[in-house]
Amino acid sequence: MSTIGPEAVDLSPEELRDRVAVELERTRRRSAELTDAVDDEELVKQHSSLMSPLVWDLAHIGSQEEQWLVRDVGGRRALRPDIDDLYDAFQHSRADRPELPLLGPDESRQYVATVRDKVYDVLGRAPLEGRRLVEHAFAFGMIVQHEQQHDETMLATHQLRRGSPVLHAPDPPGAEAGGERRGEVLVPGGPFTMGTSAEPWALDNERPAHRVHVDDFLIDSHPVTNADFFRFIDAGGYRQPCWWSEQGWQYLAHAELSAPLFWQRSGDVWLRRRFGRLEPVPPDEPVVHVSFHEAQAYANWAGKRLPSEAEWEKAARFDPSTGRSQRYPWGEDPPEERHANLGQRHLRPAPVGTYSAGRAPSGAWQLIGDVWEWTASDFAPYPGFEAFPYREYSEVFFGPSYKVLRGGSFGTDPAACRATFRNWDFPVRRQIFAGFRCARTPAAAELD
Numbered sequence: 001m002s003t004i005g006p007e008a009v010d011l012s013p014e015e016l017r018d019r020v021a022v023e024l025e026r027t028r029r030r031s032a033e034l035t036d037a038v039d040d041e042e043l044v045k046q047h048s049s050l051m052s053p054l055v056w057d058l059a060h061i062g063s064q065e066e067q068w069l070v071r072d073v074g075g076r077r078a079l080r081p082d083i084d085d086l087y088d089a090f091q092h093s094r095a096d097r098p099e100l101p102l103l104g105p106d107e108s109r110q111y112v113a114t115v116r117d118k119v120y121d122v123l124g125r126a127p128l129e130g131r132r133l134v135e136h137a138f139a140f141g142m143i144v145q146h147e148q149q150h151d152e153t154m155l156a157t158h159q160l161r162r163g164s165p166v167l168h169a170p171d172p173p174g175a176e177a178g179g180e181r182r183g184e185v186l187v188p189g190g191p192f193t194m195g196t197s198a199e200p201w202a203l204d205n206e207r208p209a210h211r212v213h214v215d216d217f218l219i220d221s222h223p224v225t226n227a228d229f230f231r232f233i234d235a236g237g238y239r240q241p242c243w244w245s246e247q248g249w250q251y252l253a254h255a256e257l258s259a260p261l262f263w264q265r266s267g268d269v270w271l272r273r274r275f276g277r278l279e280p281v282p283p284d285e286p287v288v289h290v291s292f293h294e295a296q297a298y299a300n301w302a303g304k305r306l307p308s309e310a311e312w313e314k315a316a317r318f319d320p321s322t323g324r325s326q327r328y329p330w331g332e333d334p335p336e337e338r339h340a341n342l343g344q345r346h347l348r349p350a351p352v353g354t355y356s357a358g359r360a361p362s363g364a365w366q367l368i369g370d371v372w373e374w375t376a377s378d379f380a381p382y383p384g385f386e387a388f389p390y391r392e393y394s395e396v397f398f399g400p401s402y403k404v405l406r407g408g409s410f411g412t413d414p415a416a417c418r419a420t421f422r423n424w425d426f427p428v429r430r431q432i433f434a435g436f437r438c439a440r441t442p443a444a445a446e447l448d
């Protein structure tokens, strides 16, 4: 799997163009698989008020690509200025999108293909220097990552869809011998470099690199599993307000929750619906489809807390032997299949104790891939933040309404899974592929 990283600064413009073309093509194949898997009726239908119809995502991908790459970078004439508004995510909420006069399935496919032809032409001719937007092909990288993010959103729509399975993928590898030995790892206090100024395709909210002091902390070596979560439920975790924040308890009462999304009880066992299949909840997989509030309540019940975003990133990137922050938990190399469960190769998280090749210097497993991990932190700008290329990318979302998630899921493309990548969502959201791990501050006696 290829991604564009700091080595891109040494590529010739031709090599860079070739790499971009590979990313564009690879990503489009996934978008096509997700939209060709269902018939036209299902493409235009809204499967949940939380999501757009799949056909909206598809044409929206094309519309963003047209606006940034064809019009802005390429300086070409607008193809469909008349539909800009329909596919502007800020103009229409997801719930309202089915009522819009959207392009139909055939029209949408044709539109994205026409845009893509023009983009290849622009890619072949546009200078990749002289303007920050095009340096190291940033605009192309932004659009590739945008499409990849919609591929994950579309995967979440598939998970919400009712009906027989239409997506198929092999199961992830099993846990490795000894990999299931779980505990906590200690990350000693001190400064580390958070964020990045070196990644050419990093988005504005990941920048700039800056030093952050983090006190000693312990973090779970593995994500919290379904078996762990069974115990929380059995202990009455969903019925005892003491484990929940006030906001979390109100949400719980209002939404009447008693288990992660897609779970149902059958006699003594928990079953889950996964992309149209009903199956027993596997005890050794990371729990997924829990909200921030559920994650926080579990952590309180376990006598722990959620890690801050800085703690998560330090556990994932900081190598005490060099004093440097790595690009990934395993080092600088782009993700390979042996490192992490990414890119929709598998349609479920891998059991805990898989991917020893992807362990961080801290000793923690599976920080990248499998499930997004909720952190305790609000989405906020780093010191020295500059909105680029537009305020609506990140800046308008900063504030206490959104919590940060880290690490990517089995549905996330490897190209967007740098250990600096930041995702954010409302603390009540459960349809995303999110789980968590816990952290805590060690008692003085534990540090001796």
Ligand SMILES: [Fe+2]
Pocket: 060, 064, 089, 146, 150
């Ligand atoms: Fe979008």
